[in-house]
Amino acid sequence: MSNSELTVEKLANEQYKYGFVTEIETDKLPKGLNEDVIRLISEKKNEPAWMTEWRLKAYKHWLTMKEPHWSNVKYNPIDYQDIIYYSAPKKKPTLNSLDDADPELVKAFEKLGIPIEEQKRLAGVAVDAVFDSVSVATTFKEKLSELGIIFCSMSEALQKYPELVRKYLGSVVPYTDNFYASLNSAVFSDGSFAFVPKGVRCPMELSTYFRINASETGQFERTLIVAEEGAYVSYLEGCTAPIRDTNQLHAAVVELVALDNAEIKYSTVQNWYPGDKDGKGGIYNFVTKRGACRGINSKISWTQVETGSAITWKYPSCILQGDNSVGEFYSVAMTNNMQQADTGTKMIHIGKNTRSTIISKGISAGRSNNSYRGQVRITKKADNARNYSQCDSLLIGDKCGAHTFPYLETNNPTAQVEHEATTSKIGTDQIFYLNQRGISTEDAVRLIVNGYCKEVFKQLPMEFAVEATRLLSMSLEGSVG
């Protein structure tokens, strides 16, 4: 067996080293779902009546729906009555120092290059008052509020800014949208809310790291980001911290709204537990992410680097309503072992002169399956709409699969649509060439994979790009022969 094949074998046999389980007390409801459970969730969260009603409507609608099976993923049926729908994280145990934290966790943080103080916060270490008053998060919050930017958890937003939430919640992803989105609408636990007012350019990246008490990821997250006229915001959905969750099913909803001349950049680096090498115990990640470019000249870009989850079902999309609006999708999806990913995007062109760009890079290793599914729809009124799609697949080894499903619907003769697709393998000749220059097979694979992803990585904010590179290296690790 050649060197590179060995690497492939090792990659395929690699285990998730970053999982950890935190034993924390939770306030749980019994398993199962019915109207009473939903009322109870809403009540526990002290929500306004309209919110409760909305959840109930979503639930009633969900009952009429069937689980979708059109994607290219296989899994055993999910018993929706066997899930606990509310489990509020109680206060996390407070540690005295990082030394008390799971050493594996700390190692992972170090590998990811997360600064010490940030590591403490993530690990749940008590931060002393002196430090806290000057902490990144505090100064950060002050700066934001001076500018009128709201950034808090969805629960907090429902208490403090109910009308703002009411105005936009469900306006991009209605509760009737799809099976998982309906379920999420009925039972969502928490999530982020960000609001950037007219003319304000958010001076820093908004990251979930900075959302106090939010290091616990809920099973049904709901995120809403609104950029008013001329506003700009870059949001980082950080999941680079290792997460092993007892919840198998994750069905999040993310809604973005960009008004006239506004721009939203949404970046995700996701490293959820993919399951063991046979795929057991991994997370099912069924997410609905959609952005509405509602205003003229508005712009929404999605950038994602996905390396985790057993099953990923995810299509961050843009509805290009405003004239001259721009939608972008940059994605790296890596699957290994038995992981399955069916991801892609939808670009719906409605306004005139709307433009969209899709750059998708799939990497499959082990016995995994990686599918790209992209839809470009040009509606009747979308004069001079343009789309450019590039979908590349990289195969590592010969037991994995890559599939591309582009759907194109053009109802306007002025549309210009370009689609390019390539499939490549890391060739033994490439590995040997790098070996001959003194580079080990593992580093060779890493260099090639990083090179392949470069176009996407350069869309990420600087520190995040570094993390993404490291994360990919971590997923490729363990092949020193």
Place this chain on the structure above:
Amino acid sequence: MLEIRNLHASVEEKEILKGISLKVNAGEVHAIMGPNGSGKSTLANVLAGRPEYRVTVGEAKFEGKDLLAMLPEVRAREGVFLAFQYPVELPGVNNTTFLRTALNEARKYKNQPEISAGAFLSMLKKKMQVVEMPDTLLSRAVNEGFSGGEKKRNEILQMAVLEPKLAILDETDSGLDIDALRIVANGVNKLRAKDNAIIVVTHYQRLLNYIVPDFVHVLYNGRIVKSGDKELALELEDKGYDWVKDETVTAQ
């Protein structure tokens, strides 16, 4: 420096090298010539450790160490460099990053500190001048979309940066225009020193006007059938390979 004894090698069960013996001392330049398909590239690749080639009999010592027991990357770090007959494209892998990674691997191996980005760039600038390579090629992906001649020059640039003890150049001259040929030959001559050795695989006497060899060997059907000095190359140019082939037949 390099001592090959009775080397036999096969690819896919087919024997290609059928008993090669060759001694290369420090400071020497050896030229290997021979008809297409005679096994020249195979020999070069076997020395570099290409996994597809299986050595069945024989040995190769590099500075007294068992070369064949080393992984390809270790051979490289020890100072064996192969300029490929067909350089490989590495889409997305930045040429400068690649060169620096390669150099640092060799330095780490020798327990030397990694070279800083600044020091590397100024060193690289000098080497670029030697091969008269435009800066633009540095910011591109390794060999991707390079012309045939640019790929060959890039090989010589890598050699200049890595400063190997033993450089094996597999038809680095083919596909080069007259000017490029002189530039590449210059680059090779710069490496020529009493501590280094070079093996040049070529079809053309032309290159040997620039890189004057100490020895010339003719490889035919997996064996070295004739060795001589630089005059042998001129003779081959003149008479072709048939007379050497005939000689082998008679010898057998």
